[in-house]
Amino acid sequence: MSGDSEEKIIKFLQSEDPALRKMGLSLTTGVGLPASCNVDLFAISFFDPEPSNRVTASGIISKSFPEIFGELKKGWDNYPPNTRNESKKFDPYQMDYDFQVENFMQDFHKLSAESGLDVCEVSLRGYNLLKGGVEQISDSHKDLVGGFVKFLGTEKYQPAKQMMIDIYKQFGDNGPGREVILIIHNFEGEDIVELLVEGLLNKKYFISNSIDDTAKQLVKIGSENIAAKLAEALSDRGGSRILYGGVPLTRDVLWCLGKLGHCCALEPLVNFCSLNLIKLGLDGWESLSASAYALAELSHCDEDLSSELLFEMVDHRSEWVVESAVYALGMIGSERSIPKIEDIIAGKRGKGHSRTFGW
Structure with missing residues (x-):
């Protein structure tokens, strides 16, 4: 795959428009999948609000990482989490509690340790998918976002700092905003200091x-x-x-x-x-x-x-x-x-x- 084609696919996969993400997924079918797409494909397969995109992305990325997918599904089947749609089918997007999201991402992180996959970046991309280009996270996604906050805060993942600031500005002491308060000392910068002092x-x-x-x-x-x-x-x-x-x-x-x-x-x-x-x-x-x-x-x-x-x-x-x-x-x-x-x-x-x- 040429560099231009790879860049085009990534641009589609990272789009705020679910239809353009669907187009990006279609472009990956039948071609040699570049490693640079893995993070986006995992994020879409787990956390894209559009169900058909999750199904398509899962079908693509599971072929490249069958062991990771297999272990995650096995863990899900052994201890099914509470889900918003009350289904026991493997679908991380439907998880209903932030601690379950955190545990899922921790398991994913451990399973991916030898693959070179940046699971923290998957979480950050997942947050962007849930945000969908609007200023605020919807109430239906608060627990998913809270789980990302807990996981990324524990990992001290500095690229997530702006995400933490945005979440705290929206929620304050409530919901995922409270989780931000508990881990924000792991992030550096005067903008963090200003945020907390004003808070x-x-x-x-x-x-x-x-x-x-x-x-x-x-x-x-x-x-x-x-x-x-x-x-x-x-x-x-x-x-x-x-x-x-x-x-x-x-x-x-x-x-x-x-x-x-x-x-x-x-x-x-x-x-x-x-x-x-x-x-x-x-x-x-x-x-x-x-x-x-x-x-x-x-x-x-x-x-x-x-x-x-x-x-x-x-x-x-x-x-x-x-x-x-x-x-x-x-x-x-x-x-x-x-x-x-x-x-x-x-x-x-x-x-x-x-x-x-x-x-």
């Missing part, structure tokens, strides 16, 4: 009693630029954007800055807490407790600055804030904090507090 600052909380996964992923990435962006949000217009997000967002940003441990965050954090959370009495004990631990974790930057704010917290009206501040002072381990801690032990908490809290 955290714009988050709408439904469960507020635990640190959000986006904040955890930012900590895993760990770059100073993340700390700088979050610190800027603390300083910009008095931190109004963070305060507007409520207690969970405030808590998560402060927690994140402490865990990141970059010194650029200490002064903005101190100013934010001092002006908003203490003097104005905003956002209650949970945010201040988070700030106490963050101050301890940032005390290596300026122990005195961290300790001074913690000393203020020791006199706070909330027993939870006092407890967090004392614990944070213990983490720092400065002799300066001993008199304050002795006052707590003696019940002299200041501002009218007594022993009734059980200190």
Whole structure:
């Protein structure tokens, strides 16, 4: 086959139009199949939304890789997955749960190890087929896409980065977007940092009693630029954007800055807490407790600055804030904090507090 003919076939196979893909499949019939077509043929045979294309592609590529197809079908027959059409017939496109898609791709990956086939690229091509040239993935394809996210994230397949960004922008914390959050630290680049920082600052909380996964992923990435962006949000217009997000967002940003441990965050954090959370009495004990631990974790930057704010917290009206501040002072381990801690032990908490809290 000439280079021009091969290029033409690949162009058809990668088309967003199912009719053109069908034409590309017809061009492969009766000719020596170039290896460059294998990825596209596997992607079409497994994940093309057009059923007739899947059947045709399977008939072509199974002749070149009979052992791989045989083992995948055997595994399917032994443990039939849930399918959207409730059929037990081998048809990966119909798989109904993202973990089943992930397991299928992992098995495919292992079986293809010696063939030189790039199964990660098959997944990426499969995603493009499901997307079909439109801006958003349809609801019927969410679990297939979620499986691709899990598989490609585990493999740290860098060419899939834009796919991850697009999925997160569409779904946010829901469906496959949540799977993106859990693996996105495996991908590199400032666009990933920007995506996660904005995702955290714009988050709408439904469960507020635990640190959000986006904040955890930012900590895993760990770059100073993340700390700088979050610190800027603390300083910009008095931190109004963070305060507007409520207690969970405030808590998560402060927690994140402490865990990141970059010194650029200490002064903005101190100013934010001092002006908003203490003097104005905003956002209650949970945010201040988070700030106490963050101050301890940032005390290596300026122990005195961290300790001074913690000393203020020791006199706070909330027993939870006092407890967090004392614990944070213990983490720092400065002799300066001993008199304050002795006052707590003696019940002299200041501002009218007594022993009734059980200190």
